[in-house]
Amino acid sequence: MRHTYILLVAGSISLATASNLTMAAEQQTLEPWQLAEKTEVWDPEPPIVQAPAGPPPSDAIVLIGDGKALSQWQALKGGEPQWKVTGDTITVKPETGDIVSKQSFCDIQLHLEWKTPTDVAGKESQQRNNSGVFLQQRYEIQILDSYNNRTYANGQTGSVYKQTIPLANAMRPPGEWQVYDIIFQAPRFEGERLTRPGFVTVIHNGVLLQNHTEIQGSTEWIGPPSYKTHGCAPLQLQDHGNLVSFRNMWVRQL
Numbered sequence: 044m045r046h047t048y049i050l051l052v053a054g055s056i057s058l059a060t061a062s063n064l065t066m067a068a069e070q071q072t073l074e075p076w077q078l079a080e081k082t083e084v085w086d087p088e089p090p091i092v093q094a095p096a097g098p099p100p101s102d103a104i105v106l107i108g109d110g111k112a113l114s115q116w117q118a119l120k121g122g123e124p125q126w127k128v129t130g131d132t133i134t135v136k137p138e139t140g141d142i143v144s145k146q147s148f149c150d151i152q153l154h155l156e157w158k159t160p161t162d163v164a165g166k167e168s169q170q171r172n173n174s175g176v177f178l179q180q181r182y183e184i185q186i187l188d189s190y191n192n193r194t195y196a197n198g199q200t201g202s203v204y205k206q207t208i209p210l211a212n213a214m215r216p217p218g219e220w221q222v223y224d225i226i227f228q229a230p231r232f233e234g235e236r237l238t239r240p241g242f243v244t245v246i247h248n249g250v251l252l253q254n255h256t257e258i259q260g261s262t263e264w265i266g267p268p269s270y271k272t273h274g275c276a277p278l279q280l281q282d283h284g285n286l287v288s289f290r291n292m293w294v295r296q297l
């Protein structure tokens with residue numbers, strides 16, 4: 044047995060030596076560009092996506108904008124959503140409830156523009172024009188007027204609500220459009236077992252707020268987060284009783 048082992052080791056050493064010799068010989072005979080070609084990978088070729096300045100990328104699913112009004116949405120409590128449509132902008136109609144995308148999503152790239160009202164009188168902390176985008180109806184990325192408005196840090200704009208404090212506060216003043224770009228990797232389950240948590244990256248007005256942050260479970264107002272098995276699920280926008288507006292919302296499925 045030991046003899047065989049020694050032979051095997053000796054064999055692999057001599058193979059390695061031979062391989063090194065071959066490489067050395069190649070390096071002497073091949074031109075630099077030929078050596079460089081050896082580490083080029085040509086396939087698969089990435090698909091072409093048209094990405095003109097302004098409009099969504101050609102493979103995006105538009106949820107708000109492009110004349111779609113509320114056609115891609117339904118009310119959380121059922122039926123037609125009652126939010127206000129003004130051109131390609133939609134605005135929360137308080138007390139009518141959250142709205143939910145008709146389509147379900149798994150891993151996505153999400154682009155979303157939102158704006159909070161300039162009327163901030165008497166509104167402090169979480170009451171200052173609150174909304175939110177729920178990934179898969181469970182994981183809220185907070186939307187709030189966090190401009191000169193201190194609140195608990197794990198509840199300000201760009202937080203994974205009540206879980207992860209954003210890396211920065213990149214708020215523009217109220218009344219200006221804010222831009223979210225979000226990359227979401229959905230959690231994975233096998234039966235009732237979580238096999239991989241969700242992860243989220245959030246960029247707000249070009250500033251990184253969440254850097255591949257692990258999601259700890261559904262985002263709860265009261266109590267700790269926890270995971271419950273689910274599949275692909277819709278996006279949900281929150282009616283928190285404030286006149287928050289949305290435009291130019293699109294998704295690329297990953």
Ligand code: MG
Nearest residue numbers: 173174175186
């Ligand atoms: Mg909220």
